[in-house]
Amino acid sequence: MKNKTRSCVPAFLRSCVPAFLRSCVPAFLRSCVPAFLRSCVPAFLRSCVPAFLRSCVPAFLILLSAEASAADGAQSKGFYVQADIGLAREKLTNGGTNAEYKKQAVHPRFSAGYDFGQWRLALDYSRYRAIKKDAHASTKSQPFFETEYNAHNKVKSRSVGISAIYDFETQSPVKPYVGARLSVNHISIDFSDDGYIKNTSPVPxxxxxxxxxxxxxxTIQAGQTVPFAQTTNHIGITRLGVGATAGVSYEITKNAALDLAYHYDDWGRLEGNRVRTQEISGGIRYTF
Incomplete structure (x- = not known):
């Protein structure tokens, strides 16, 4: 029985299977497959594909959009530079006389720092326009003499500071921030005066x-004018100061942002004079 099985199976494979492949398979491909393509595939395209496009593709596009928004909204980190134009109100108060000298002027501010994400550390430099204050006095004591006296004061200031700034995360291009500043400030004061005395009497x-x-x-002769001895003086003072800032930035690209800020700085007391500045500035920041 076993010998018959070993002999019949190979004979079957050699004779029947090739005949089946030559006759039945081509007939199946010629008849059934075209019928399948004509009936089932169009039905599949009409029903399943639109459903797939309506459900999966929009979800996929939304996911891509969310990922792109997250990438664009991520705050850029790294070194940055910033240039601002500020409108500053400088105020100098004389400690002895309480006289106040005020000046409003436009000046540049430059800074460079590092953005850690929500924290920024920046080094800045500002040079303020000079404050000029002149005093004039004259007397006439007829018929003896008349005098005129002029005093000229010029105050120039500049500041180098380091600031720690915190940016509030808003999930939008607009980001408010606050900060504190420690500064090294230098003020130079130049003083000069001039005047004269004139003898208006008929005698010396x-x-x-x-x-x-x-x-x-x-001794002044009749009708003679004698100038006062002109004096000049220069004082240079350097002091530490503290300040605060608050502002808002708007990201126009991943690396560039517009900036609007308010700055207050107290320069301390300089030879009895207290100097304070308030400033509104606007500029652009670029992160590398």
Whole structure:
């Protein structure tokens, strides 16, 4: 029985299977497959594909959009530079007389720093326009003499500071921020004066009389004008100061942002004079 099985199976494979492949399979391909393509495939395209396009493709596009938005909205980190134009109000208060000198001027501010994400650390430099203050006094004591006196003050200031700034995350291009600043400030004060005394009497004014009023003035002849000795003085002072800032930035690209800010700085007391500045600035920041 076993010998018959071993002999019949190979004979079947050699004779029947090739005949089946030559006859039945081509007939199946010629008849059934075209019928399948004509009936089932169009039905599949009409029913399943539109459903797939309506459900899966929009979801996929939404996912891509969300990923792109997240990538675009991510705050850029790294080194940055910033340039601003500020409108500053400088105020100097004399500690002895409480006289105030005020000046409003436009000035540049440059800064460079590093953006850690929500925290920024920046080094900045500002040079303020000079504050000029002149004083004038004149007297007429007919028929003896007349005088005129002019005093000129010029204050120049510049500041180098380091700021720590915190950006509030808003999931939008608009980001408010606050910060604190520690600065090294330098002020130079230049003083000069001039004037004269004129003898308006018909007789000389002797030095002995003038010494009681104007020490060092010699005898003045009738109708003579004598200038005062001009004096000049320069003072340079450097002090530490503190300040605060608050503002808002708008990201126009991943690397560039527009900036609008308010700055307040107290420069401390400089030779009895207290200097403070308030400033509104606007500029652009670029992160590398």
């Amino acid at each position: 004014l002797p030095k002995q009389i003038l010494d009681n009023i104007f020490p060092g003035i010699p």
